[in-house]
Each structure stands twice: as C-alpha cells, then as structure tokens.
Amino acid sequence: MENWRFKYIFILSLVLGTLSLTYLNFCCKPEILDIPFVDPGPHHVAYPRNYKFIMDDTPTCKTTSPFLIVMVPVAPGNVAARDAIRRTWGNETLVLGQRVETLFILGLPGEADAEQTLEKLKQENQQHQDLIQSNFQDSYHNLTIKTMVMLEWLAARCSKASYVLKIDSDTILHLQNLVKLLLDPKTAKHNYMSGLVWWHSPVLRDKSNKFYVPEDVVPEPEFPPYPLGFAYVMSLDLPQKILEVSPHIKALFIEDAYLGMCLKRLGVSPTDPPESTMFLVDPVHPLSDCSLSKVIVAMTRSIQQMTSYWERSKKPTTKC
Ligand SMILES: *[C@@H]1O[C@H](CO)[C@@H](O)[C@H](O)[C@H]1NC(C)=O
Numbered sequence: 161m162e163n164w165r166f167k168y169i170f171i172l173s174l175v176l177g178t179l180s181l182t183y184l185n186f187c188c189k190p191e192i193l194d195i196p197f198v199d200p201g202p203h204h205v206a207y208p209r210n211y212k213f214i215m216d217d218t219p220t221c222k223t224t225s226p227f228l229i230v231m232v233p234v235a236p237g238n239v240a241a242r243d244a245i246r247r248t249w250g251n252e253t254l255v256l257g258q259r260v261e262t263l264f265i266l267g268l269p270g271e272a273d274a275e276q277t278l279e280k281l282k283q284e285n286q287q288h289q290d291l292i293q294s295n296f297q298d299s300y301h302n303l304t305i306k307t308m309v310m311l312e313w314l315a316a317r318c319s320k321a322s323y324v325l326k327i328d329s330d331t332i333l334h335l336q337n338l339v340k341l342l343l344d345p346k347t348a349k350h351n352y353m354s355g356l357v358w359w360h361s362p363v364l365r366d367k368s369n370k371f372y373v374p375e376d377v378v379p380e381p382e383f384p385p386y387p388l389g390f391a392y393v394m395s396l397d398l399p400q401k402i403l404e405v406s407p408h409i410k411a412l413f414i415e416d417a418y419l420g421m422c423l424k425r426l427g428v429s430p431t432d433p434p435e436s437t438m439f440l441v442d443p444v445h446p447l448s449d450c451s452l453s454k455v456i457v458a459m460t461r462s463i464q465q466m467t468s469y470w471e472r473s474k475k476p477t478t479k480c
C-alpha cells in the first residue's frame with residue numbers, strides 16, 4: 161500500500177515536471193533565439209522585429225512631455241557630430257513656448273575597437289542621457305532597421321508627444337521655423353508627414369547605382385511619394401500605424417522609400433511644406449542670411465559650417 165502511494169507520487173511529479181519544462185520551453189524563451197539571422201539578400205534588410213534597446217534611460221517622455229522630439233540617427237563613433245549638435249540646435253529646449261528634446265539613435269559599433277566604443281558611449285550617455293541604442297549592427301545598409309527601431313521606441317515611449325523630426329547629423333536645423341510650421345492651424349495633427357517630398361522617384365534599374373533595385377523586388381517603375389530621408393517630420397500617431405503595416409511589406413534597404421511604401425499601404429499621403437525654401441538637400445553654400453531665415457533644414461558640408469550657420473541664424477539681421 162505505502163509502496164504504491166510513493167510510486168504514484170513519483171510518477172505524478174515526473175509528469176508535472178516534464179509538462180512544466182515543455183511549457184517553459186515554448187512560452188518563455190527569448191524570441192531572439194528562435195529566429196536565426198537569415199541574410200535577406202542585397203536589396204532587403206533583415207528587420208525581424210526582435211531587436212532590443214540596450215541603452216534607453218533618457219528621461220525624455222518618461223518625466224517630460226515634449227511637443228517635438230528631434231531624433232538624430234548617428235554612427236556610434238561620431239561623438240564629434242553629437243557634441244556639435246548638443247552645443248547648437250540640440251541645446252534649444254524651449255521654442256515658441258513649446259518643449260523640444262533632441263535624442264540620438266544608434267546601433268552596435270562594428271569596428272575592431274567596438275568594446276571601447278561601447279564603454280565610451282556609456283560614459284557619454286551618463287553625462288547627457290540622450291542616447292538610444294539598439295542591438296543591431298550599425299551600418300549604412302542597415303539604415304532601415306535604424307528607422308524602424310526608432311519608430312518602435314517612439315510608439316512605445318513617446319506617443320503623447322505631438323511630432324517627431326528625424327534629421328541627419330550633418331544639417332542645420334532652424335527650430336523656430338519648424339515649430340512655427342507645426343503650430344500653424346493649417347498643419348495636420350494626425351497622419352502628417354512632411355519634408356522634401358519626392359513625388360515621382362524612379363526605381364533605379366542601373367546595376368551600378370547604389371540604389372539599384374531589381375524588378376522582382378519592386379516591380380513598379382516609381383516608388384510611392386516619400387519625403388527624403390535627410391529630414392522629415394511626422395505626427396506621433398504615425399509610428400504605431402507604420403509599424404502595424406510594415407510586416408506586410410518586406411523591409412527595403414532604402415529607408416525613406418520604404419516609409420513611402422508603408423504610407424501608401426496606410427492610405428496616407430506626405431504633405432509638401434508650404435515653402436520650397438524650408439527643406440534644402442543640396443543648397444549652394446554659403447547660405448545667405450535671407451535663406452537662413454527661411455530654412456527649416458539644410459544639409460551642410462562640415463560641423464564648422466553647421467555651427468557657423470546656427471550662430472548666424474541666432475543673430476537679428478535685416479534678413480531679406
Ligand atoms: C546650452 O545652453 C545653456 C544656456 O544658454 C548653456 O549654459 C550651456 O552651456 C549650453 N550647453 C552646451 C552643451 O553648449
């Protein structure tokens with residue numbers, strides 16, 4: 161009798177143990193182990209949606225409620241560009257009465273001295289608390305991943321802010337002109353994306369071009385309209401909406417064109433800025449005081465040029 165009872169308990173615990181192990185195995189293993197990296201080929205990028213943030217302790221949107229977030233994708237090692245931005249437009253936090261916060265988004269350094277770069281980034285972030293780092297390999301070919309993880313971060317942490325500007329680091333930003341545009345009653349508060357919109361961007365079929373895309377990847381001769389990647393602004397309802405449609409569209413390595421494909425799927429059209437003087441991708445330098453007074457974003461050639469434009473834009477002059 162006693163013996164039978166022990167056997168029963170033994171078998172029962174064996175069964176329960178196996179069941180719970182099996183359950184743990186299926187329910188709780190980190191996703192990252194389940195999806196092996198598959199090279200998607202040269203014209204797509206791997207965006208398996210399981211990247212993790214390894215640094216994101218910024219107080220932005222946690223203890224603050226900004227109107228506008230400025231997101232700067234930057235290479236991990238490019239501390240010079242980050243510091244220049246922190247000294248100039250990145251240091252403007254109250255613009256026309258609206259709170260503005262600038263953050264940098266980056267991936268993992270790929271260089272031989274990656275460990276050292278990671279350590280330096282941690283120290284830099286301790287000082288400024290403005291870095292958001294995800295665990296994908298930071299490279300030019302992975303820019304689409306960078307943009308998508310940026311949208312993930314915004315949708316998860318900052319959906320209460322009104323707008324985000326994504327902007328390259330080698331640019332001059334006139335925040336007052338941007339905030340003025342965003343506060344304009346004519347500017348939409350939802351489904352809004354603007355910048356230098358390319359309405360009829362051809363899909364390049366010349367194999368020697370770095371933006372070459374074969375017909376089996378994008379069969380249409382033109383991409384749907386999209387604002388050029390160096391600077392675009394969107395309302396903060398869009399990150400979540402874009403993330404919802406993106407699984408249906410295989411991630412293309414051309415970041416801005418890919419967003420155009422997502423927008424089209426959403427039935428959202430980008431908006432031209434009210435003036436063509438606002439977003440300048442390849443301006444004639446040096447910019448005059450008059451153009452500096454009208455610009456929102458312009459590409460620059462160097463950190464020095466960006467800094468000097470910013471200083472000039474702060475001086476009251478007879479503009480035009
Ligand atoms: C930002 O501006 C404040 C106030 O004008 C100034 O004290 C501070 O040194 C600036 N920060 C940087 C990094 O230049």
Ligand SMILES: *[C@@H]1O[C@H](CO)[C@@H](O)[C@H](O)[C@H]1NC(C)=O
Pocket residue numbers: 197206295296297298299301302305
């Ligand atoms: C892009 O990122 C993934 C994930 O980190 C990595 O496996 C891949 O090698 C990267 N591609 C390039 C071209 O850097």
